[in-house]
Amino acid sequence: MWYVYFEIIAINNLLNFSFRPEGFACVPYTKSEIMTEAERALIRNSQNGDKGAFGELVVRFGDYVFSVVFRLVNEEHASEDIVQETFIKAWQKIKRYKFEKGKFTTWLYVIASRLALDYLRGRKKNVSIGVESDIGSESVSELETKELGAYIRKVCDQLSLTQKLVFVLRDLEELSVDEVVKITGFSEKKIKDNLYVARQRVRVRINAFLNS
Amino acid sequence: MDTRNKELYQLKQNSPRLQNKAKIRDRVLAQIELEDSARMHPKQLLVRIAASVFIALSVASYAWLETNTQYKRIETLASISNNYVPVEADMQCQYTMKSLITMLDQAGLEHILDGNTVRLTRFDFEYLKSNNSPLVDEVEQFLEALEKLHPQQYQSYLHGEGAFLTVWQLRSDQRICQWLN
Numbered sequence: 001m002w003y004v005y006f007e008i009i010a011i012n013n014l015l016n017f018s019f020r021p022e023g024f025a026c027v028p029y030t031k032s033e034i035m036t037e038a039e040r041a042l043i044r045n046s047q048n049g050d051k052g053a054f055g056e057l058v059v060r061f062g063d064y065v066f067s068v069v070f071r072l073v074n075e076e077h078a079s080e081d082i083v084q085e086t087f088i089k090a091w092q093k094i095k096r097y098k099f100e101k102g103k104f105t106t107w108l109y110v111i112a113s114r115l116a117l118d119y120l121r122g123r124k125k126n127v128s129i130g131v132e133s134d135i136g137s138e139s140v141s142e143l144e145t146k147e148l149g150a151y152i153r154k155v156c157d158q159l160s161l162t163q164k165l166v167f168v169l170r171d172l173e174e175l176s177v178d179e180v181v182k183i184t185g186f187s188e189k190k191i192k193d194n195l196y197v198a199r200q201r202v203r204v205r206i207n208a209f210l211n212s
Numbered sequence: 213m214d215t216r217n218k219e220l221y222q223l224k225q226n227s228p229r230l231q232n233k234a235k236i237r238d239r240v241l242a243q244i245e246l247e248d249s250a251r252m253h254p255k256q257l258l259v260r261i262a263a264s265v266f267i268a269l270s271v272a273s274y275a276w277l278e279t280n281t282q283y284k285r286i287e288t289l290a291s292i293s294n295n296y297v298p299v300e301a302d303m304q305c306q307y308t309m310k311s312l313i314t315m316l317d318q319a320g321l322e323h324i325l326d327g328n329t330v331r332l333t334r335f336d337f338e339y340l341k342s343n344n345s346p347l348v349d350e351v352e353q354f355l356e357a358l359e360k361l362h363p364q365q366y367q368s369y370l371h372g373e374g375a376f377l378t379v380w381q382l383r384s385d386q387r388i389c390q391w392l393n
Contacts, residue, residue, distance in 0.1 A: 051241055058237040063229045070228040079228075080236060087240040088247070173227075 035104060043104055047095050054094070057104075058087050064105050065112045071168040072116040074153050082119055086112040102182055106175075109183045113169070117161055155205040163198035166191050171199070312350060319345050333374035 039060060045053035065086050070079040089111050097107050156164055162184075169180045170191070180191050230236055316324045320343070321336050337355070340348050358375055359366040369375040 051244060054244075055237045055241050058240050059233045062233045062236055063227070066230045067227040076231075080230065083230065084236055084239050084243065087236075088243050091240070091244050092247075 039104070040099065043094070043097065043099075046091070047097070054087075054091055057090075061105060061108055062087075065108050068109055068168065068173055069112050069116045071156075071172050072113065072164060073119055074157065078119060079116075082112065082115045085115050089115070103179075106179050106182050109169070109175075109179075113165060113183055117165065120161055120164075155202055158205075159198050159201060160194075162186070162190075163194045163201070166194045167198040167202070170195055312347075312354070315347055316340075316351070319343070319347055330377050331374050332369065332377075334369060334372055336374075 039057070042053045042057050042060070046057060062083060066079055066083050069082045069086070070076065073079050073082060086108060090108060093111075097104065101107075156167065159167060165184060166180060166186070169175045169183060170177070175183070177188055177191060180186070181188060184191065186194075313325055313330060316336075319340060321339070324330060324332060324336065332351070332354075337348075337351055340351060355366070355369070355375075358369065358377075362375070362377065365375040365377060
């Protein structure tokens, strides 16, 4: 449930037009900001074929990857499978990773987000009717009985893949625009445009829910 | 930091997490092991192909060496025992011989080529000499070659029976052409 609460707060920020409130930038949020020397050593050892070191990297960075993937995919088991696949691909390509080109987490997010998007594309093909029609047909009062967190996740599912990806990375994972550019390969303008639309859509839905 | 930011910070620390990291790690490592062992297969295949090529080349080299050695052996033995094994004439040689036979034919010795056999008698040579044919020198050279290379045929020529050489002999005997040239 903790991630549901977090998302409520994140959406609350969104409704108040304040994604990064003043003072938040000063919070020592170390999620993916600092790479320790030990982590560098683990990466180097992994590049030299040390599977034990790579296993340690899986333990250290598994949560970061899972966080992004889960927010995109919204299915626990599928997310775990994607995390596993992400690390397998990371192992295959780890020799190509260069410290000077960016953070290791950003590099992992690139792999993870692509796999998650592939999964979502596949899932879209398998689901005949979109989620929007489900929510649209339900009254707000009906939704009151359901978890708000689930509703927020459903709202996110209504976004296009691009909007969802940008929204999750930028607003939920709070990555910088530069990082989002690196991960998605989109231009800054495209990211901002999609983020704007995503925020608007989420805001409208959440407002409707809260006002009810 | 106000209360709200503190709360937000606390919540940020509690973003979605893996329930069992060790399980994921073990699954990842197991899959990596599996893929590594699978990746060994193409390597082994490559080694096998390389080994096959090496063996094929070795067999071919051995066969060639054996054949060549055997050929040289026969040639050496033939030269010792005066049984010459002819070396196949090249195209230029064959052309020279064919040209000589054609010219002899045109000079009035229509019978010189009988089927696949060239038959030259002393009367033919006398005929050419009596007509002051420009081919006399070449036929003399041919007779000299015949004396050296096919003494039995030369003896037959001297005794008036004529020298019989098959077209195959002329085509395959490089030495006659070398003599003529």
